Amino acid sequence: MQYKITHTTTYQYADPVSVCHSRVMMTPRNDSRTRCESHRIKIQPTPQVVERREDYFGNLVHCFSIEESHRQLKVTATSRVTVEALQLPPLPETPPWETIRDAVANAADADWFPASLTTFDSPRVLRDATFAEYAAESFSPARPIVEAAAELTERINHDFTYDTTATTVATPTDEAFQMRKGVCQDFAHVQIACLRSLGLPARYVSGYLRTIPPPGEPRKIGADESHAWLSIFCGSEIGWVDVDPTNNCICTTDHVPSAWGRDYGDVTPLKGVFLGGGQHELTVSVDVEPLE
Amino acid sequence: MSQTHTFQNYELESFCDELFDADGRPRPGASLLIETINSLPPGELTRRKSAIDRALLRMGITFAVYGSEEGTEKIWPFDIVPRIVEAYEWSHIEAGLKQRIRALNLFINDVYHEQEILGDGVVPRDLLEDAKSIREPCRGLNPPRGVWCHITGTDLVRHSDGAIYVLEDNMRCPSGVSYVLQNRLLMKRSFPQVFSASRVRPVIDYPTRLYETLRCLAPGHVSEPTIVLLTPGIYNSAYYEHSFLAQQMGIQLVEGRDLAVKDGFVCMRTTGGFERVDVIYRRIDDDFLDPEAFRADSMLGVPGLMDAYRNGRVALANAPGTGVADDKAIYAYVPEMIHYYLDEEPILPNVPTYVCAREEDRKYVLAHLDELVVKAVNEAGGYGMLVGPHSTADEQREFAQRIEARPRNYIAQPTLALSRVPTVVDDHFEGRHVDLRPYILYGEDIWVLPGGLTRVALKKGSLVVNSSQGGGSKDTWVVARTDDEAAEVATPL
Numbered sequence: 001m002q003y004k005i006t007h008t009t010t011y012q013y014a015d016p017v018s019v020c021h022s023r024v025m026m027t028p029r030n031d032s033r034t035r036c037e038s039h040r041i042k043i044q045p046t047p048q049v050v051e052r053r054e055d056y057f058g059n060l061v062h063c064f065s066i067e068e069s070h071r072q073l074k075v076t077a078t079s080r081v082t083v084e085a086l087q088l089p090p091l092p093e094t095p096p097w098e099t100i101r102d103a104v105a106n107a108a109d110a111d112w113f114p115a116s117l118t119t120f121d122s123p124r125v126l127r128d129a130t131f132a133e134y135a136a137e138s139f140s141p142a143r144p145i146v147e148a149a150a151e152l153t154e155r156i157n158h159d160f161t162y163d164t165t166a167t168t169v170a171t172p173t174d175e176a177f178q179m180r181k182g183v184c185q186d187f188a189h190v191q192i193a194c195l196r197s198l199g200l201p202a203r204y205v206s207g208y209l210r211t212i213p214p215p216g217e218p219r220k221i222g223a224d225e226s227h228a229w230l231s232i233f234c235g236s237e238i239g240w241v242d243v244d245p246t247n248n249c250i251c252t253t254d255h256v257p258s259a260w261g262r263d264y265g266d267v268t269p270l271k272g273v274f275l276g277g278g279q280h281e282l283t284v285s286v287d288v289e290p291l292e
Numbered sequence: 293m294s295q296t297h298t299f300q301n302y303e304l305e306s307f308c309d310e311l312f313d314a315d316g317r318p319r320p321g322a323s324l325l326i327e328t329i330n331s332l333p334p335g336e337l338t339r340r341k342s343a344i345d346r347a348l349l350r351m352g353i354t355f356a357v358y359g360s361e362e363g364t365e366k367i368w369p370f371d372i373v374p375r376i377v378e379a380y381e382w383s384h385i386e387a388g389l390k391q392r393i394r395a396l397n398l399f400i401n402d403v404y405h406e407q408e409i410l411g412d413g414v415v416p417r418d419l420l421e422d423a424k425s426i427r428e429p430c431r432g433l434n435p436p437r438g439v440w441c442h443i444t445g446t447d448l449v450r451h452s453d454g455a456i457y458v459l460e461d462n463m464r465c466p467s468g469v470s471y472v473l474q475n476r477l478l479m480k481r482s483f484p485q486v487f488s489a490s491r492v493r494p495v496i497d498y499p500t501r502l503y504e505t506l507r508c509l510a511p512g513h514v515s516e517p518t519i520v521l522l523t524p525g526i527y528n529s530a531y532y533e534h535s536f537l538a539q540q541m542g543i544q545l546v547e548g549r550d551l552a553v554k555d556g557f558v559c560m561r562t563t564g565g566f567e568r569v570d571v572i573y574r575r576i577d578d579d580f581l582d583p584e585a586f587r588a589d590s591m592l593g594v595p596g597l598m599d600a601y602r603n604g605r606v607a608l609a610n611a612p613g614t615g616v617a618d619d620k621a622i623y624a625y626v627p628e629m630i631h632y633y634l635d636e637e638p639i640l641p642n643v644p645t646y647v648c649a650r651e652e653d654r655k656y657v658l659a660h661l662d663e664l665v666v667k668a669v670n671e672a673g674g675y676g677m678l679v680g681p682h683s684t685a686d687e688q689r690e691f692a693q694r695i696e697a698r699p700r701n702y703i704a705q706p707t708l709a710l711s712r713v714p715t716v717v718d719d720h721f722e723g724r725h726v727d728l729r730p731y732i733l734y735g736e737d738i739w740v741l742p743g744g745l746t747r748v749a750l751k752k753g754s755l756v757v758n759s760s761q762g763g764g765s766k767d768t769w770v771v772a773r774t775d776d777e778a779a780e781v782a783t784p785l
Contacts, residue, residue, distance in 0.1 A: 021553065021584050021596035049556040051603060056431035063599045067554060113411050120421040266428065273584045273595040 001253040002037075002082045005208050006287040007226060009270050011073040015278035020066045022272025025259045026077035027060040028207070032239065034257060037080040044074040057266065059259035075270060080291070086252040088146065088241065097145040100235050101199040110236040115201040118192075118233070122262035125173050125189055125204075127197040134177075135194035145234050146241055149195070150250060156191055157248035169264070184228045185264050187245040192230050192263065201233035205242060206267045207257040210288040224288040226269060231260060256288070297337040298330045299714065302721050308452050308711040309723060310375050321376045321490065321771040328486045329373075340482045341372050341716060347481070353474050353532065368471055369764030371715045374479060375726060375746040376490075379773045382742065385448065385456060388640030389730060390738045391630060393444055396461060396617045397734065398633040400440040403616055404431050414632050415625045419649055422700050423619045424670050427578055429585040429598055430613030436509045437735075441617070442609040443502070443573075444732040445469070445745070448640070450711035457643045457708070459727065461626070463610065463618040465575050468745040469498060469731050470533040471765055473540075475745075479767040480782035487782045492769040493742035494780035498731070499540035502573075505735035506541075509607035510570040517570035520544045520560060522551070524576045524592045534575050548576070553596030558606040571607045578612045586612075620669040620703045621647050644706060648699040657704040658695065661688040664704040665755075666695070679755060681707055710755055713766060715748060725749045727757050728768065743768035 445466025510517030668676035712723030730744035
């Protein structure tokens with residue numbers, strides 16, 4: 001499946017901004033199933049300095065500074081990406097989840113080291129017994145890992161209400177968990193907390209989701225989403241499997257990852273510091289266009 | 293009223309003493325000083341002591357105590373009797389510190405790159421990834437010369453067995469060195485003859501050495517680098533030291549708002565416009581350095597600084613992220629680091645440490661709270677700690693709860709019988725517990741300041757030497773080896 005993705009972020013300021021230092025993480029990753037064919041970031045006004053580098057997790061980061069007065073900042077990231085379908089063994093044939101947990105903890109799995117990084121607490125996701133309890137219902141002893149993970153994904157999707165007013169980007173994971181409400185970021189954080197509390201490696205993925213229009217209606221340009229889900233380590237044989245608790249699915253060709261980290265804080269698509277500006281208004285539009 | 297201070301009735305009380313051996317005889321380096329004090333005319337020591345107190349007040353040598361109601365600035369309490377370190381013992385300490393700093397730097401570099409020491413299971417990975425002091429934006433950084441920690445102040449103590457132990461490595465922004473220089477100035481005035489005759493190694497060149505260390509970090513193409521000292525401002529407890537060091541080195545003292553990143557370079561606002569800055573001796577914590585990379589609410593830092601640093605356009609001393617080696621739970625593994633990176637035996641031992649994150653250690657700690665010193669891993673300055681033998685049952689219960697709730701945040705160590713130095717108490721001398729903080733500079737080479745800050749717990753029996761908790765300080769005399777080392781001479785003023 002090939003897509004053309006356009007991600008536009010616009011800040012409109014009431015007062016002039018004199019200086020702005022920002023970083024962008026909007027470049028799709030090259031991975032086992034995804035290939036970024038071409039990519040372009042356009043920043044208006046033109047920055048004085050642009051640098052690109054890879055962060056610790058291998059995500060591509062663009063850092064830029066604008067040192068002239070401006071009232072509007074517009075960042076447009078355009079990419080062309082190929083995504084291949086996920087190949088999974090039948091779920092009941094995947095390994096018992098405890099074997100993965102132990103292989104990572106005891107350095108027995110070939111990929112234990114990179115995987116173990118995502119078993120610990122991170123700034124926004126703290127392990128806790130209440131998460132482990134909630135997860136244990138799906139993770140019964142010796143249950144195949146992907147089967148258990150898929151059920152947990154389904155339960156979160158069922159038990160939680162998608163509510164854009166209940167939480168903000170700063171809501172702690174345990175609060176969202178108690179409210180049983182939130183958006184994709186909260187859903188992903190909750191499931192990550194559940195998995196890590198069981199000792200399983202889970203990472204946070206930010207990226208894009210293709211939305212299928214209702215039958216008979218045309219695809220609306222710019223109505224797609226900048227999205228977030230998570231990825232579970234299932235042993236070096238299977239690798240990482242992405243699941244999306246917001247949409248209750250195992251991710252395959254509708255999800256295009258652009259960055260992953262321990263939680264949202266590692267992969268914020270656009271963040272920075274600006275001086276001045278007063279009140280500001282933010283608009284984001286994402287367009288995921290399938291190419292035949 | 294005239295009083296005679298002599299050592300005739302001085303009691304060792306079974307503690308190890310820095311000036312007297314176990315039989316009560318003065319140690320070789322200290323005999324001249326003790327003789328002199330014993331033979332001073334009545335009232336003379338009191339006179340010299342009050343001259344020092346007046347000088348401290350006049351020179352404005354102060355520090356600030358956070359949360360104190362009597363005003364923040366306090367006069368630095370100073371005791372007239374110095375600590376004296378024999379030449380042979382100093383060589384041992386110096387070699388031990390150099391070894392430790394090399395290993396710790398290799399560790400920090402490893403942690404932010406390949407993490408081999410974790411992969412090989414020498415340091416447990418969970419301990420490190422759960423450390424509050426690990427800084428994500430530092431992963432993959434390559435500081436100039438591969439050195440992360442250019443300025444260290446390591447705390448040493450002597451236990452009743454006579455051996456010197458490392459208590460903590462202060463690798464973030466260690467403070468106190470200005471007091472070392474000022475204490476020395478005061479001592480030379482008070483005992484000019486004894487000082488000159490005792491052949492004490494100089495500390496006066498510290499600012500020059502520090503300047504050279506900072507200078508060698510400048511980006512390669514800069515021949516006359518601009519160096520600045522970045523302070524959080526006048527409300528910081530060590531502001532006196534920041535201004536003193538900047539003045540001694542002849543560099544600008546700046547706050548975050550004086551700096552800006554222009555075209556990818558760090559610049560200082562001057563009356564003549566922006567001037568490029570090449571090296572920053574920063575005395576503000578990582579979290580506040582750059583709101584873009586670290587704490588977004590920091591008003592003290594410089595947005596964009598980390599990007600300039602990452603691109604090698606400015607040098608920072610110390611590098612951000614060094615706090616990870618300063619974590620008190622990581623500290624427990626320094627001897628293993630020395631074996632791992634250097635394949636050497638540690639010269640200076642650690643104080644035995646119970647890491648509460650390890651279940652066995654935690655059980656032991658909870659059962660022995662009345663004997664141990666419990667410390668929060670991320671606190672400094674004597675805050676957040678429990679001294680078991682001096683604590684109440686309530687305090688112990690409170691700490692037990694805190695440890696159970698977040699074991700990773702606590703370590704415990706046996707209560708050490710710190711060595712003592714005679715200290716003036718009213719009209720006589722009494723032993724008071726001390727520690728020692730030597731300062732280590734790592735630029736082109738590693739250099740250790742001969743001596744360092746001797747902190748003394750002025751309360752009788754107290755083991756807490758931090759200035760924020762009622763501690764004072766003393767001059768530290770490192771005796772020169774007979775022929776090859778320079779000694780400092782007191783010139784009459």
